[in-house]
Amino acid sequence: MSAEAGSGQPAAERHGPARGSGLSAAVTKPPSHAERGGNAGEHPRAAAAQHRVRAALARVPTWLWALAFYLVLATMTIGWFAISHLGSVCACDGGSDPAIFMWSMSWFPHAIAHGLNPFYTHEQWAPTGVNLAQAPMMPVAALAMAPVTALYGPIVSYNVVSILSPALAAFTAYLLCRRLVKRELPALVGGFLFGFSSYEFAQLLGHLPLVFICLIPVMVHLALRRVDREISRTAYLLSMALVLVLQLGLSTEWLAECVMLGMLMLVVARFLAPQPQRGRILGLIGETIAAGLIAIVVGSPFLYYAAISEGFLPGSSTLSNTFGLDLANLIFPTVTTWLGHHDFVTLSTKFTAEDKAETDGYLSIAIIIAFSIWFFSEGRRSVLGKMLAIVITISIVMALGAHLHVAGIETVALPYNWLKNIPVFDNIVPSRIVLFAVLAIAIGVSAWLAKPGGHVAARWLLVAAGIVMVFPNVDAYLFGQPVHNPRFFATNLYRRYLTRNENVLVLPYGHYDISTLWQAETGFYFRLPEGYVLGMIPPAFEKQPGVVEMVRGHPPPAPVLAAFIRRHDVGDVVVDPTVAERWPRVLARIGLHGQSVGGVILYPVSAAKR
Numbered sequence: 001m002s003a004e005a006g007s008g009q010p011a012a013e014r015h016g017p018a019r020g021s022g023l024s025a026a027v028t029k030p031p032s033h034a035e036r037g038g039n040a041g042e043h044p045r046a047a048a049a050q051h052r053v054r055a056a057l058a059r060v061p062t063w064l065w066a067l068a069f070y071l072v073l074a075t076m077t078i079g080w081f082a083i084s085h086l087g088s089v090c091a092c093d094g095g096s097d098p099a100i101f102m103w104s105m106s107w108f109p110h111a112i113a114h115g116l117n118p119f120y121t122h123e124q125w126a127p128t129g130v131n132l133a134q135a136p137m138m139p140v141a142a143l144a145m146a147p148v149t150a151l152y153g154p155i156v157s158y159n160v161v162s163i164l165s166p167a168l169a170a171f172t173a174y175l176l177c178r179r180l181v182k183r184e185l186p187a188l189v190g191g192f193l194f195g196f197s198s199y200e201f202a203q204l205l206g207h208l209p210l211v212f213i214c215l216i217p218v219m220v221h222l223a224l225r226r227v228d229r230e231i232s233r234t235a236y237l238l239s240m241a242l243v244l245v246l247q248l249g250l251s252t253e254w255l256a257e258c259v260m261l262g263m264l265m266l267v268v269a270r271f272l273a274p275q276p277q278r279g280r281i282l283g284l285i286g287e288t289i290a291a292g293l294i295a296i297v298v299g300s301p302f303l304y305y306a307a308i309s310e311g312f313l314p315g316s317s318t319l320s321n322t323f324g325l326d327l328a329n330l331i332f333p334t335v336t337t338w339l340g341h342h343d344f345v346t347l348s349t350k351f352t353a354e355d356k357a358e359t360d361g362y363l364s365i366a367i368i369i370a371f372s373i374w375f376f377s378e379g380r381r382s383v384l385g386k387m388l389a390i391v392i393t394i395s396i397v398m399a400l401g402a403h404l405h406v407a408g409i410e411t412v413a414l415p416y417n418w419l420k421n422i423p424v425f426d427n428i429v430p431s432r433i434v435l436f437a438v439l440a441i442a443i444g445v446s447a448w449l450a451k452p453g454g455h456v457a458a459r460w461l462l463v464a465a466g467i468v469m470v471f472p473n474v475d476a477y478l479f480g481q482p483v484h485n486p487r488f489f490a491t492n493l494y495r496r497y498l499t500r501n502e503n504v505l506v507l508p509y510g511h512y513d514i515s516t517l518w519q520a521e522t523g524f525y526f527r528l529p530e531g532y533v534l535g536m537i538p539p540a541f542e543k544q545p546g547v548v549e550m551v552r553g554h555p556p557p558a559p560v561l562a563a564f565i566r567r568h569d570v571g572d573v574v575v576d577p578t579v580a581e582r583w584p585r586v587l588a589r590i591g592l593h594g595q596s597v598g599g600v601i602l603y604p605v606s607a608a609k610r
Contacts, residue, residue: 081480090480094481140249170195201210315426324401350408366466374448486599
């Protein structure tokens with residue numbers, strides 16, 4: 001092709017009007033003012049502006065478009081009901097579990113600002129206090145959201161983290177898939193299958209620390225970059241140590257599982273990789289251990305309170321059966337899935353003790369078929385395919401728990417049965433381990449879509465069907481519950497009736513109310529002789545008469561309740577009228593009389609304080 005032909009200009013413009021050609025002359029003749037429709041400079045300026053816009057868009061990195069897509073999708077799904085009422089509607093199914101993490105959003109900035117120990121609080125279970133390092137707290141997210149919490153409150157921070165979680169998880173999975181399959185659209189699909197999985201939306205019902213999973217693909221990505229010598233040893237040590245510390249501050253459960261499975265897969269990779277790379281992988285194992293040691297040193301204050309100060313938190317071997325993944329859950333949708341959740345509701349309620357948040361293993365038959373075709377056609381011959389198959393096998397077998405359950409029926413014992421009494425394993429909810437299989441399948445499906453040639457349209461149609469099948473159900477009763485936040489606590493009304501730092505008994509007791517949120521809303525203005533930030537009763541309280549009854553939702557005899565109020569120097573009792581039940585009658589028997597104030601019933605214990 002000649003230089004002239006590639007210049008992008010018509011020949012007539014380069015050389016002037018062609019002689020003897022009226023047509024050429026007419027084409028190159030400047031248009032009249034009337035033909036231009038007005039200002040002679042209008043069209044050139046518009047064209048220049050359009051060119052600048054196109055040039056600016058061309059400079060936007062592809063990954064930024066992917067991130068924007070995931071953020072919009074997250075806003076339109078998990079944030080659909082909460083986005084216009086961030087301070088009063090929760091992107092969750094309500095209840096006391098989300099209140100724990102709203103409390104966490106306020107506690108860590110408050111503790112640091114006031115020079116308090118952030119890992120131990122006396123604001124709950126006062127005066128004994130509770131070890132927060134053994135509770136499902138999120139100090140990293142709380143500190144990152146501190147400005148939002150200070151300006152708009154913990155409910156807004158909770159909603160922002162909820163909306164960001166699937167988007168960021170999808171984005172980091174997309175980056176990992178893009179690295180492995182070298183194609184943008186297949187990687188975008190892989191990111192969606194991970195970040196917007198059934199696992200993610202089941203846990204988004206109320207388990208905030210378990211949905212911030214974006215660092216898991218990052219760990220794998222860092223390891224691959226180090227094996228390929230794209231980053232130095234120092235950069236890998238510092239980066240991996242940082243990621244491990246951040247994961248420690250988001251979810252200790254996920255950190256433990258990532259470390260165990262990650263080290264196992266590094267050993268497996270040592271034997272599966274081609275001979276030239278085996279030495280690198282052996283070195284990577286040592287470097288990863290070194291990064292872990294750095295993370296232990298940096299996170300040692302947290303780890304001390306989590307595992308040493310009061311002993312390692314005992315678990316329960318019943319978790320492995322009660323919350324094992326039901327095998328039918330892999331192919332039948334649950335309430336958190338848009339397509340088919342009504343049709344299979346009778347079956348899905350048999351999964352995982354009817355706990356919606358733990359029925360998180362749905363993959364869909366279309367996605368399972370797509371991955372299987374890729375694996376048996378070509379994946380099984382590659383190191384990547386073998387590694388993914390091993391991850392899926394381990395993940396699903398462990399997720400099934402101590403015994404195989406099919407449609408709620410317990411059958412044979414499984415390998416987890418041998419581990420259920422071992423420390424760490426007795427604290428893990430098995431069904432959640434399926435997340436590793438979700439990531440592996442997302443990578444395999446993106447690799448299948450990226451395969452050149454063959455039946456491209458058929459591949460995309462099958463995966464598109466799978467996307468529709470796993471698309472989340474975003475009904476309001478799941479992800480748009482109004483937060484029960486009475487005006488008494490949501491405004492400054494409490495200051496007229498309560499004394500700063502006094503002990504306030506909120507009834508119903510423990511997890512039957514959301515007093516954790518109400519305490520956070522007031523900036524920890526009062527203390528609670530109860531709590532629900534840790535799923536157990538502190539030993540000092542467990543031995544006290546009436547406490548176990550109250551934790552189980554039953555008012556104790558009036559004399560026992562009166563003794564509890566005296567023992568803990570309770571200044572005021574607050575009853576939630578929406579779930580008051582028998583509490584007002586019991587309080588009346590000990591001589592306390594309530595008044596309705598700002599959406600609660602307030603019982604002053606000592607009028608002399610006023």
